[in-house]
Amino acid sequence: MSPIADSEEYGTERAGASTTVVVVGAGPSGLMLANNLTRFGVSVVILDDRPDKTSTGKADGMQPKTIETFKQLRLADPLLKNGAKVFDISFWESTADQPMHRTGRKTHYPDHLVGASDPYILLAHQGMVEEVMIDDMESRGVFVTRNARFTSCSLLDGTNRLEIQYEDTSANTSRTTKADYLVGCDGARSKVRSFIPDADLEGEITNAAWGVMDGVIDTDFPDLWSKVALRSHSAGSILLIPRERGMTRLYVELSSTGGERVDKAKATPEYVTQRAREAMDPFKLEWKSVEWFGTYVVGQRVAKRFMDPSAKIFIAGDAGHCHSALAAQGANTSMHDSFNLAWKLNLVARGLAKPSLLNTYEEERQKIAHDLINFDVEHCKAFSEGETALAKNFDDNIRFIAGVGAEYTPGMLTHVSPTTSPLQAGMLQLPAQVTRYIDANPVDIQLDIPLLGQFKIYIFVPTLRKSLGDLGALCEELENSLQRFTTQADRSFEKHSRSHGPSDDFQQHQRYTAVSNAFTLSMVTKSAQSEFEILELPEILQKSRWTLYLDNIQARSCTERWFGDMKEGDIGITVVRPDGYIGMIHTLNASKVEVMGGLLDKYFSFMV
Amino acid sequence: MSPIADSEEYGTERAGASTTVVVVGAGPSGLMLANNLTRFGVSVVILDDRPDKTSTGKADGMQPKTIETFKQLRLADPLLKNGAKVFDISFWESTADQPMHRTGRKTHYPDHLVGASDPYILLAHQGMVEEVMIDDMESRGVFVTRNARFTSCSLLDGTNRLEIQYEDTSANTSRTTKADYLVGCDGARSKVRSFIPDADLEGEITNAAWGVMDGVIDTDFPDLWSKVALRSHSAGSILLIPRERGMTRLYVELSSTGGERVDKAKATPEYVTQRAREAMDPFKLEWKSVEWFGTYVVGQRVAKRFMDPSAKIFIAGDAGHCHSALAAQGANTSMHDSFNLAWKLNLVARGLAKPSLLNTYEEERQKIAHDLINFDVEHCKAFSEGETALAKNFDDNIRFIAGVGAEYTPGMLTHVSPTTSPLQAGMLQLPAQVTRYIDANPVDIQLDIPLLGQFKIYIFVPTLRKSLGDLGALCEELENSLQRFTTQADRSFEKHSRSHGPSDDFQQHQRYTAVSNAFTLSMVTKSAQSEFEILELPEILQKSRWTLYLDNIQARSCTERWFGDMKEGDIGITVVRPDGYIGMIHTLNASKVEVMGGLLDKYFSFMV
Structure with a gap:
């Protein structure tokens, strides 16, 4: 039996020394996982060995896709209000013959290449990002267990459950909790990873070393508020990123020109500042204040496994992959690991989906991790080669850097169709x-x-009146195919409801689960509001009245963006996964709507 | 001497039983005033006779201009996130021959008529609006004094200060505080008003009575989520407004068809509901829950004075004007009374402006109050006449209803010029x-x-390179003219700084006061970013580097929207008041920039 389906005492007895998922690490990846699970109604315990959230430094750049994700979670407002936004990048260079000068300045995420609704990097330090997720969880009654260092886990004798040991470092005592799943979001030196067989990191550690400093700069350098890639003739490269509260982040290349690694002891803030000063010459560089200092050596590695063979132990985020910080990918990719895992854990823990669904986590996210490393190798190389190479590298990878171009190959959850949309x-x-x-x-x-x-x-019906009959037939197919899934999901959520925070009163979630707890149905039409009444629609669309959309805003319509040219009478249909990825997409000739039941049955065959 | 300029102990000794401004009433109007004064660094005590903020009911509609104001205050986010937005209005009618039917549906604030950046009504109950202002004040260390009922005020013997008495209703004791100014934001039955000579309300009390209910409705009426003006043949009119948390507000006309007023005792929730049911027939109307119920009789009155002759005692909001609730104007107008008064009080209290500046408060806001009453009379009449009259009334007054059309006549702060912008x-x-x-x-x-x-x-310089010389001359005029004002303002703010809340760290206010604490200088150009460097600009524009704008986003540029067609080499200049109103606007021929010094001297002659 599945963990949640099995449990009568869910959320009461089990919340103490027993839970459904233990998450190790309350950084961006761990919090994204725990926050999503909490919302879905899955019991979770979050262990973190730190006494408090991140106060300064570390990851600080949210990419366009991450901003979208936080908007979807309704958590973006404080970050958008207080973060700094980077819309452009400028390139500077000095050569043997020419002093430091600007060689170009361009839009960071050009609309024609990226098409993101928030085409900028949002700089907000990691603690702010953690805080919005923590605040939201706390409003739902879930708190991070602090000063808790994970030590080990083992399978409980005769059961399918895990026993997890951790140390309460404030009381210096050992504690135990039982759980169905363990997820290590515990960083590059992950302890959880060591409990997954054959999960070592594979890849390279380079000689590239960087110093990183956050603070308020006094300078006459004119582009302080753009992202700046600066390459000096004889003192290495600098990446300069504007931040919230008037700060700047400086990444300063520490590798000596000969290529050997700089001695770590030598890499003090003073040394890094001096090195930056030399690179930025003739521009002045003084710190009015310094908030954080760090150094790192670029490693580009991916764990061989992201989960154990029994699908009980997982790793996400830095525990699974590491790379350079230059393209601000780390926290973004890490949070989307968790974002991918959370809904699958929810469905399996509830007994709604087969455990094999969890294998898609590793398949999908390892693919992205490898894409990331491959990009990172090229990006670091381009960075050291100067503007032309770097600009080309940007153009080639800009959708991936933005996060909107992280794509999955065909698989259990991504059914490729002959549709040319x-x-x-x-x-x-x-x-x-x-x-x-x-x-x-x-x-x-x-x-x-x-x-x-x-x-x-989503059902796309460009001309509604003409398609009303087909729409009725399609909705019938849909209802029949998804009835069992719906019944089981509704039963599960009735027994173990989603968590409810004060903000949910305003979101009115019941508007989106009127047809089923397993899916929200939506219709998009190019017909005018005056052309039809809700009462004329098939009943499941009447129930979906909050997700009926008129495609009448943009010159290039949503219909065209998603489906391209549709022929008169065609109906488009797409299944979007809980994480926003397209699961399947079809353009149906009016006479073909009856194939849809079979296609949906096939798609949802991972459900129990 | 002016109150703040005079005081060495400002903000310490005086914060107790002595302050600069006492605000009576912590509703929208009082809080808007106190919040602004607090930000400006003016010491304020807010007395409110209620034990807590508004929990339900009362005003609930924020108009486009009010949304803009809250965005300018950086307080809009929680309201935008949680409020309901009304973009359209639908009209329903039944006649002797026709059952209840929709006669039309239209955009509430069409862009071509209104041009607001937030073209909708935001429904968020008064307590939410109060809360964002209170939270912000509390983050700056200022708290509302609750259970405090204002009783009287008098001039302190031999001084220019007021002694204000109030009752602590929780302890049943009388208390006293001294202040330089007293502002009554204490509603239609204002007690403060009685201390202003000759300030009675003038106008009409009509026979129109309305019942108002908030709650969750169960109905088959299809337009529940639009604003609906419904006029039944024989059971009066209804105004239906969607609200946050799935609620609806119903305004139900209670006047009998004969025109005589409905007995107040009869106007129970049951009666009002029954009356609404009759009007909405044949549609079902059941309450799933009721959050608030109230009744009111429409009065349309304006106080004869908004301030006493010595400019020490003021009223704002409902204390100065009352009218029907149908067009959702009340709280909006009230908050903008305060918004108008706050910056003037700040300048006069600091000794930066002559006390006569305060007279413009009454001139400007009484004009708006009369505009409002005149509109309201027509609006109520049109409401009872049905769709055609109401739609015309809307079209004629839509900019005023939205708040963006509230305009001031020429006066001390609004210098009309021959510019045809x-x-x-x-x-x-x-x-x-x-x-x-x-x-x-x-x-x-x-x-x-x-x-x-x-x-x-704002200086508009369409073609920068061509105008660099003139721009230099203009900036010199500007600096010379405003130097005295700037010196005095900088001295005042150095002595008594603006308050500082945690959110200000992210706003970086010093970026906007680099030239002067009295004004922010800004330049707008249609030239491209690549055409000039900040270092080439006159020094005061270099200091204003955060407010240099490129007019390159909209097809109809900001330059064209503000100044219309500008001739080659023309420079536009406009002085915008602290409340966003245009004080003066000129289009200068290049050879005429030297007139600007004189024009600015004349404009700022209200400064000390």
Whole structure:
């Protein structure tokens, strides 16, 4: 039996020394996992060996896709309000013949290449990012267990459950908790990783070393508030990133020109500052204040396994992959590891999906980790070669850097179809603006439906009146195919409901689960509001009245962005996974709507 | 001597039984005043006779201009996240021959008529609006004094100060505080008003009575999530407004068809519901829950005076004007009374402006109150006449309803010039998007510069390279003219600084006061970023590097929106008051920049 389905005492007796998921590490990756699980109604214990959240330094750049994810979670506001936004990048260079000068300045995420709704890097230090996730969890009654150092885990005799040992470092005592799953979000030196067989890191440690400093700079350098890639003739490279509260982050290359690694003892703040000063010459560089200092050596490695063969122990984030910090990918990729894992754990823990669903976590996220390392190798190389190489590297990889280009190959959850739509299985939903039918509110289609761990099924019906009959038949197919799934999901959520925080009163989640707890149904049409009434629609669309959209805002419509040209009478349908990835997408000729039941049955065959 | 300039002990000894401003009433109007004064660094005591903030009911609609104001205050986020947004209005009617049917549906604030950046009504109950202002004040160390009922005030013998008596209703004791100014934001039955000679309310009390209910409705009425004006043949009118948390507000007309007023004792929730049911027939109307119930009789009255002749005692908000609730104007107008008064009190209290500046408060806000009453009379009449009349009334008054059309006539603070620009003295800044030069961030020009009680001076230089010489001459005029004002302001703020909350660390206010504490200087150009460097600009523009904007986002540029067609080499200049109103606006021929010194001297002649 599955863990949650099995448990009558869920959330009461088990919340103490027993839980469904133990998450080790309350950094971005661990908190993203725990926050999502908490929302979905899965009992979770978060262990962290630190006494408090990150106060300074570490990861600080949120990429466009991460901003989208936080908007979907309704957690972005304080970060958007207080973070610094980087829209452009400028390139500087000095050579034997020329003093330091700007060689170019360009938009960081050009719309025609990236198409993100938030086309910038948001700089907000890691503690702020952690805080919004912690605050939200606490409003749902879940708290991080601090001063708790994970030590070991083992399978409980005669059961399918884990016993997890950790040390309470404030009381200096050992503690134990039982859980169904253990996820190590405990960083590059992950202890959890050592309990997964054959999960060593594979890859290279380079000679490239960097000093990193955060603080307020006094300088006459004119581009202090753009992202700056600066390459000096004889004193290495600098990456300069504007931050919140008037600060700047400096990445300073420490490798000597000969290529050997700089002695760690030598890499003091003074040395790093001096080195930066030489590189930036003739511009002045003084620190008005320094908030954080660190050094690192670039390693580019991926763990051989992200989970154990029995699908009980997982790693996510830095525990699974490490690379340079230059392209601000770390926390972004790490949080999306968790974002991928959370909804799958929820479905399996509830007994709604087969445990084999969890294998897709490793398949999908290892693929992204390797993509990341491959990109990072090229990026570091381009960085040291100067503007032309770096600009080309940016252009070639800009969708991936933004996070919107992290794509999955065909698999259990990504069914490739012969449809020639711009949107394809394995891609993320493309952003588009539409109008809600019911209240005429303009909304972003990729943000509007709250994340409840449910699938989203969008039906595109360009000309509604003409397609009403086909739409009825399609909805019938859909209902029949998903009935069992729906019944089981509704039963599960009735027994173990999603958590409820004060902010949920305003979100009105029941509007999105009126048809099923397993999916939200949505219709998008190019017909005008005046052309039809909700009462004319098939009943499951009447129940979905909050997700009926009019495609009447953008010159290039949502329909066109997602499906390309559709022929008269065609109906488009796409299944979007709980993490926003396209699971399947089809353009159906009107006479073909009856194939949909079979396609859906096949897609959802991972469900129990 | 002026109150703050005079005081060495400002903010310490005086914060107890002595302060600069006593505000009576912690509703929207009182809190807007106290919040602004607190930010500006003016000591304030807020007395409120209630034990806590508004929990339910009362005012709930924020108009586009109010949303803009809250965005300018950086307080809008929680309201935008949790409020309901009304973008459209639908009209329903039944006649002797026709059952209840929809006669039309339209956009509430069409862009071509209103041009607001947030073209909707934001429904968030009064307590939420109060809370964001209270939270912000508390983060700056200022708290509302609760259970405090104002009783009287008098001039302290031999001084220019007031002694204010109030009752601590929790301890049943009388208390006294001294203050330089007293502002009554204490509602329609204002007690403070009685201490202003000749300040009675003038106008009509009508026979129109309305019942108001908030709650969750169960109905098959299809337009529940639009604003609905419904007029039944024989059971009166209803106004239906969607709200946050799935609620609806119903305004139900209680006047009998004969026109005589409905007995107050009869107006129970059951009666009002029954009356609404009759009007909405054949649609079902059941309450799943009721959060608030109230009734009111429409009065349309304005106080004869908004201040006493010595400019020590003021009233704002409902204390000065009352009218129907149908067009959701009350709290919006009230908060903008305070918004108008706050910066003037700050300048006079600091000794930076002559006390006569305060007279403009009454001139300007009484004009708006009368505009409001005149509109309200027409609006109520149109409401009872049905869709055609109501739709015309909307079209004629839509900018006023939105708040963006509240305009001041020529006066001490609004100098009309012969310039034929679309933007004129007495109007609000028009919204437009521009790009910050320094960091390439796209911003809304009307929101970007934080509200610090300072003026904003925008110089529009369409072709920068051509105008560099003239720009230098203009900046010199400007510096000379404003030097005395700047010196005095800088001295005042050095002595009594603005308050500082944690959020200010992220706002970096010093970026906007680099030239002067009295004004922020800004330049807007249509030239490209690549055409010039900050170092080439006159020094005061170099110091203003955070407010240099590129007018390169919208097809209809900010330059065109504000100044219309400008001739080659022309320079535009506008002085925007601390409350966002245009004080003066000129388009200068290149050879005429030297007139600017005189124009600025004349404009700022209200300063000491």
